[in-house]
Amino acid sequence: MACFIATAVEAAVVTVIEKRVEKKEIEKVHLDAENTKSNKLPLGQKIKWLRNLLLGGSFLLAFEHIWHGEVVPYFPFLTAAANAEDRLQMLKEMALVGGGMMLLVTAVWGLMLLVSHMIEKRGQEENTAEE
Template identity: 50%
Template sequence: MACFVVPAVEAVVVSAVDKCMRKKEIATSTSETSVSENLAVVPFRQKIKWLTRMLWGGCVLLAFEHLWHGEIVPWFPFLTAMSDPGETTEMLREMATVGVTMAALITVVWLVMCKVADVIAKRPAPNDLQNPVN
């Protein structure tokens, strides 16, 4: 009904965090940024971008599905379930169950991705394994 709204809210929050981080990065000196980026294997801002893209991508495609099924309309209140109190309750219940699980699973997948990316980035490149430096 409107399950994609929950990940969409998360996408807005994460995008805002990303914007704040970018502003901070510009404000601080470049030398400071390079030192902090060297400490982390994959920069955190890069990882935040992955989450933002996954959330926005999923939300846009799911919003299209809802439009397809007539659950979203281009006029107020935009969600057809909002016009009937009974359906509104059902919509809120779906948002609390399906929507929250969607947002949580995307975040869990992202956290696993971050961990795996750090491990892969720390690993020596395949060329280094074939021709080890003596």
């Protein structure tokens, strides 16, 4: 009914975190010139992956909800929000399905972090072996 709202909210929170992390990383690079030599991908870039997944998914899911007539261009914008019974059902679905979506996307991102960490570690080991 409105499960994409949960992921869209997570996307907004992740965007704020990403901006803060990027700002800190830029300051750190200016202070410590050695950081520029590191071949590790910055954390801000990795947080961007999660933001992109959440934003992309939420956008296309929002389109699906418009397609099914669950999102309308007039107040209250969600057809399920018009009466109390549907509102309760909508909130339940947002918590269950939306929560599940948030968990799965975040878990997939976690897996991506793990794989990228392993690749970076292997790359560093190869570099030190060459030296």
